[in-house]
Amino acid sequence: MSGTTESSPWIRRFHPAPDAPARLVCFPHAGGSASFYFPVSQALSGSLDVLNLQYPGRQDRRHEPLIDDIAKLADEVTGVLRPWLDRPVAFFGHSMGAILAFEVALRLERESGPGPVRLFASGRRAPSTHRDESVHQRDDDGILAEMKLMSGTDARLLGDDEILRMIMPAIRGDYRAIETYQAQPDSVVNCPIDVLVGDDDPKTTVDEARAWREHTTGGFDLRVFTGGHFFLAHHQQEINALIRDRVAGG
Numbered sequence: 001m002s003g004t005t006e007s008s009p010w011i012r013r014f015h016p017a018p019d020a021p022a023r024l025v026c027f028p029h030a031g032g033s034a035s036f037y038f039p040v041s042q043a044l045s046g047s048l049d050v051l052n053l054q055y056p057g058r059q060d061r062r063h064e065p066l067i068d069d070i071a072k073l074a075d076e077v078t079g080v081l082r083p084w085l086d087r088p089v090a091f092f093g094h095s096m097g098a099i100l101a102f103e104v105a106l107r108l109e110r111e112s113g114p115g116p117v118r119l120f121a122s123g124r125r126a127p128s129t130h131r132d133e134s135v136h137q138r139d140d141d142g143i144l145a146e147m148k149l150m151s152g153t154d155a156r157l158l159g160d161d162e163i164l165r166m167i168m169p170a171i172r173g174d175y176r177a178i179e180t181y182q183a184q185p186d187s188v189v190n191c192p193i194d195v196l197v198g199d200d201d202p203k204t205t206v207d208e209a210r211a212w213r214e215h216t217t218g219g220f221d222l223r224v225f226t227g228g229h230f231f232l233a234h235h236q237q238e239i240n241a242l243i244r245d246r247v248a249g250g
Helices: 034-044 070-084 096-110 140-150 161-179 206-215 236-248
Strands: 023-027 049-053 089-094 118-122 193-198 220-225
Touching: 023 034, 023 070, 023 096, 034 049, 034 089, 034 236, 049 070, 070 096, 070 161, 089 096, 089 236, 096 118, 096 161, 118 236, 140 161, 193 206, 193 236, 206 220
Parallel strands: 023 049, 023 089, 089 118, 118 193, 193 220
Antiparallel strands: none
């Protein structure tokens, strides 16, 4: 890839695999960062070239303006990924990242160019399902309570006021983005969708996860794991094997 692409603030390529037959693009959850997927990148580095997205407003991009609208964020990510579509690409998104990955896939397919060969939607109900949620309107303590409920943030961070002040704007902005998101009518991708969900996830029921079936004209598979919203932390080896099998062919 060109030097410009390699230096993109949006992409973290922890384990470059330029000779891999395919790529995997990982989309973080609300409040998440590219580093969340470092273990995935490490585990799959021998099979796939893994790109991990870093949204603005967090970590080394914390001084950049937040994007608190899924459509605008998807537009930006679509442009960022175009130079990386020189080989088959699959998307993996968790929670908010699943919706963002879906919206980017829609955009790429509308352009009649290469879209993703497969979409992994983890820990998120289908775009057509709806819940009235307003976490982004809570005060900081209210947002922290939600984070503890989800168990996706290192408990040590929840007790560090300085770090919390740094990450709270990004968390609130991401919650605003996903809680105000509305899918366009008849939003359907052509690529197969693999849906992963925890059987005790307070944010997504199995039926809400199964509704992803209505959003693809390709294949569909639903995998239910034990655990809550961040079930993948306890099933990473199995999930990595699934990704490798589906995208790299074993």
